[in-house]
Amino acid sequence: MRTQVCIVGGGPSGLLLAQLLHKHGIDTVILERRSRAYVLARIRAGVLERGLVDLMHEAGVAGRLEREGLVHEGAAIAAGEALFRIDFKALTGHTVVVYGQTEVTRDLYDARDATGGETRFEVEDVAICDADTDAPYVTFRQEGTDHRIDCDFVAGCDGFHGVSRQTIPDRVRQEFEKVYPFGWLGVLSQTPPVEDEIIYARSERGFALCSMRNAELSRYYVQCPLSDRAEDWSDAAFWDELRRRLPARVAERLVTGPSIEKSIAPLRSFVCEPMRWGRLFLCGDAAHIVPPTGAKGLNTAASDIHYLYEAMVRYYRDNDREALDGYSRRALARVWKTQRFSWWMTTLLHSFPEQSAFDLRLQAADLAFLRDSEAAQRALAENYVGLPY
Ligand code: FAD
Numbered sequence: 533m534r535t536q537v538c539i540v541g542g543g544p545s546g547l548l549l550a551q552l553l554h555k556h557g558i559d560t561v562i563l564e565r566r567s568r569a570y571v572l573a574r575i576r577a578g579v580l581e582r583g584l585v586d587l588m589h590e591a592g593v594a595g596r597l598e599r600e601g602l603v604h605e606g607a608a609i610a611a612g613e614a615l616f617r618i619d620f621k622a623l624t625g626h627t628v629v630v631y632g633q634t635e636v637t638r639d640l641y642d643a644r645d646a647t648g649g650e651t652r653f654e655v656e657d658v659a660i661c662d663a664d665t666d667a668p669y670v671t672f673r674q675e676g677t678d679h680r681i682d683c684d685f686v687a688g689c690d691g692f693h694g695v696s697r698q699t700i701p702d703r704v705r706q707e708f709e710k711v712y713p714f715g716w717l718g719v720l721s722q723t724p725p726v727e728d729e730i731i732y733a734r735s736e737r738g739f740a741l742c743s744m745r746n747a748e749l750s751r752y753y754v755q756c757p758l759s760d761r762a763e764d765w766s767d768a769a770f771w772d773e774l775r776r777r778l779p780a781r782v783a784e785r786l787v788t789g790p791s792i793e794k795s796i797a798p799l800r801s802f803v804c805e806p807m808r809w810g811r812l813f814l815c816g817d818a819a820h821i822v823p824p825t826g827a828k829g830l831n832t833a834a835s836d837i838h839y840l841y842e843a844m845v846r847y848y849r850d851n852d853r854e855a856l857d858g859y860s861r862r863a864l865a866r867v868w869k870t871q872r873f874s875w876w877m878t879t880l881l882h883s884f885p886e887q888s889a890f891d892l893r894l895q896a897a898d899l900a901f902l903r904d905s906e907a908a909q910r911a912l913a914e915n916y917v918g919l920p921y
């Protein structure tokens with residue numbers, strides 16, 4: 533089998549790339565390790581930057597996002613009983629859209645179906661071969677049969693645990709990592725959100741986040757020890773803990789109900805350099821991970837896709853390789869800025885096990901500066917709505 537671009541991974545990165553390339557007549561095959569139902573059931577990110585919203589428009593898949601997405605002009609930061617709002621719209625002229633990653637993925641799969649593009653699910657043993665030559669190919673097994681796809685390029689969109697990154701030899705690859713000593717316990721519940729904007733809360737008991745998917749569906753998180761297991765947290769224990777981390781006037785308005793989903797995610801910062809090796813290009817979580825504070829994971833995957841898709845279009849349309857050669861440098865320049873922002877928001881709002889009295893005073897001063905300084909609020913807002921591509 534032959535295609536122009538073989539895409540390893542059918543998560544949001546791979547699907548968005550496929551759809552954008554299709555708009556320019558570039559042929560792709562997507563290889564996904566899981567079933568479609570499994571990919572669609574994964575509850576993850578919920579906040580879309582303007583750049584991702586624009587890409588969804590460009591890909592022709594923004595219809596439902598436009599109808600159902602919730603435009604947010606600001607978000608709140610709480611600390612103890614205090615609460616202040618950051619007005620993204622007033623500070624930057626831009627907004628974000630609350631629309632679940634599950635919905636983004638569903639819209640992209642529907643569009644993929646409509647184009648008739650080939651997507652192989654439940655593939656095993658994917659191997660990327662000869663990526664450093666002009667004739668790369670990908671091998672895999674499906675339902676007991678071995679297959680080979682010859683291609684011009686391979687897009688490694690297979691997430692943090694995929695094979696693409698490992699294909700870059702150790703002598704070429706550098707990895708930068710910071711692991712945080714806590715996780716986030718997340719709950720999805722069929723209840724009206726406590727507030728119509730997102731609240732990031734710092735408290736002495738640890739961080740909490742109040743978010744949503746729509747007017748009847750809430751998403752909440754609390755910082756928890758990495759040793760905790762989601763199944764050991766009863767719904768009642770979760771709601772109690774969340775309430776204790778919110779200002780009293782917010783907590784008393786919290787509507788609780790049974791959890792639809794409950795899971796724990798570890799927090800990690802990670803970057804792989806370079807993001808390109810020969811004809812293999814890494815995108816999204818395959819190349820980098822951010823802690824979720826600030827909602828940058830999915831959005832940074834989207835900025836990679838923007839750079840790669842533009843570079844591939846220039847290659848096929850104009851026979852111009854310059855943008856492909858510059859992909860890793862361009863993508864990494866933005867990746868490191870979102871790393872800095874996610875690390876900073878995580879450090880600002882979480883309780884750290886080894887935190888000294890000095891560290892706590894610094895955290896309080898950082899928060900007070902943010903509350904009182906328009907410049908500090910603008911810096912947060914500029915990052916939150918998304919740095920330009
Ligand atoms: P993925 O979504 O990981 O997709 C990669 C795909 O590749 C998967 O479908 C996988 O099955 C497939 N794959 C893997 N290995 C192979 C292989 N060998 N062969 C073929 N296919 C393969 N971000 C936020 O902004 N906010 C959040 O609240 C948030 N919560 C998160 C919670 C969890 C538990 C995780 C893991 C991530 C979370 N993120 C969050 C990050 C965000 O979801 C990711 O940044 C985003 O999913 C990246 O998309 P991706 O397509 O690059 O990778």
Ligand code: DHB
Pocket residue numbers: 576577578579730741743744751824825826827828
């Ligand atoms: C959500 C997740 C985040 O990491 C964040 O910073 C804001 C919102 C969410 O799942 O809605």
